[in-house]
Amino acid sequence: MPVNETLATYSDWLYRSALGVYLFAIMLYAVEQAFTRAPSKKALVGAGAPNVLVDEPKQELSRAERLGRMGAALTVLGALLHLGSLVMRGLSAGRAPWGNMYEYMSLLCLAAVVTWIVLMYKFPIRRLGAFVLTPILVLLFLGGTVLYAESAPVQPALRSYWLVIHVSVISISSGVLLIPGVTSILYLLKDSKADRFPKLPSADVLDRMSYRTTVLAFPLFTAGIICGAIWAEAAWGRFWGWDPKETVAFVSWVVYAAYLHARATAGWRGRGAAWINVVGFALNVFNLFFINLVTSGLHSYAGL
Numbered sequence: 001m002p003v004n005e006t007l008a009t010y011s012d013w014l015y016r017s018a019l020g021v022y023l024f025a026i027m028l029y030a031v032e033q034a035f036t037r038a039p040s041k042k043a044l045v046g047a048g049a050p051n052v053l054v055d056e057p058k059q060e061l062s063r064a065e066r067l068g069r070m071g072a073a074l075t076v077l078g079a080l081l082h083l084g085s086l087v088m089r090g091l092s093a094g095r096a097p098w099g100n101m102y103e104y105m106s107l108l109c110l111a112a113v114v115t116w117i118v119l120m121y122k123f124p125i126r127r128l129g130a131f132v133l134t135p136i137l138v139l140l141f142l143g144g145t146v147l148y149a150e151s152a153p154v155q156p157a158l159r160s161y162w163l164v165i166h167v168s169v170i171s172i173s174s175g176v177l178l179i180p181g182v183t184s185i186l187y188l189l190k191d192s193k194a195d196r197f198p199k200l201p202s203a204d205v206l207d208r209m210s211y212r213t214t215v216l217a218f219p220l221f222t223a224g225i226i227c228g229a230i231w232a233e234a235a236w237g238r239f240w241g242w243d244p245k246e247t248v249a250f251v252s253w254v255v256y257a258a259y260l261h262a263r264a265t266a267g268w269r270g271r272g273a274a275w276i277n278v279v280g281f282a283l284n285v286f287n288l289f290f291i292n293l294v295t296s297g298l299h300s301y302a303g304l
Contacts, residue, residue, distance in 0.1 A: 004092040008151035011088035014081050015106065015144055021078035022113075022137050025071040029129030032068030033199060036127060068126050075117060075129065082110045092151045096164045099154035104171050105143035108288070109136050111175030115213065119179065123209050125201050132182050139288075162231035170224035170249075174284055176217035177256070180210035181281025184274040191271055207270065210277055211263050218256050225249055248287040255280040 061069075086106055090097035098107045116132050119125060154163065187206035190197050200206070228246070229239040240246060259276040262268035 003151050007088045007092035011085045011092060014085035014088060018078045018081040019140055021074050021081060022133055025074035025078060026130050026133045028067045028071030032064045033127040033130055035064040071129055072120060072126055079113045089151055093153060095154060098167050098171060099158055100149045101147045102143050102149045105139055105147060108171045108175040109140050111172040112136050112178045115176045115179045119209055123205055166224060166227040166231050169220055169227060173217045173220035173224055177284055180213040180277055183210045184277040187274050225253060252280055252283040255283060
């Protein structure tokens, strides 16, 4: 199928527009973080029951908070532009828009942004937007420059419905797992030096957010590995061959399983579990860059 160059161009324009919008949103989040006063202590409600955090009565929004809300709105706009770029890329090539590293990175980052938007409206964490979106913006910039590839049909080895299933599930789950990695790092900072980071949300909020996000992403990540094994058996005649990417993916799966177990185990809950989650985050980034771009193996098709 010939490539529709017009749609491919629109896709590139939307991608760059999304980067610009994300950058502006980061600036607004940073202003809110810098100029909003540290939250005052909150009341604990419920004697004999688990502590429930209750916010103080709402006051008129400050200018910094209004800018933060603008940053949140821009994040949603950026996500829509980002989604449009993926849709246009897929339509231009007549296939699923994750057939090379550029597209894979784009989908992964979109999953991370959408996860952040959902968490932002469930937890009082909007001011963390600069911390969360900055690494995502760096990944998108690298994807649009170093990893960029023209819209084109995929290689014959990737022409399978498993490309739609396996790669989409793995990239989405990996993108979601970027968020708890960042929040676990912030949790460790807050837990060890709370006085130095008074504007960060409470350690309890960061811990719960990291845990719930990982709980959501881990089954997806597991399903992606299983789908990959089924595709490997159909394509290469074996379910598992300890290819570099398979090996690191398995190690990452073990680490995240250990985190979920540690998070529910007395003595490991808290800092110990957070450190395990940070290791999983490091492995996720290592797999994304070093394994995909440096090592060679059966997953080297199109950089995947």
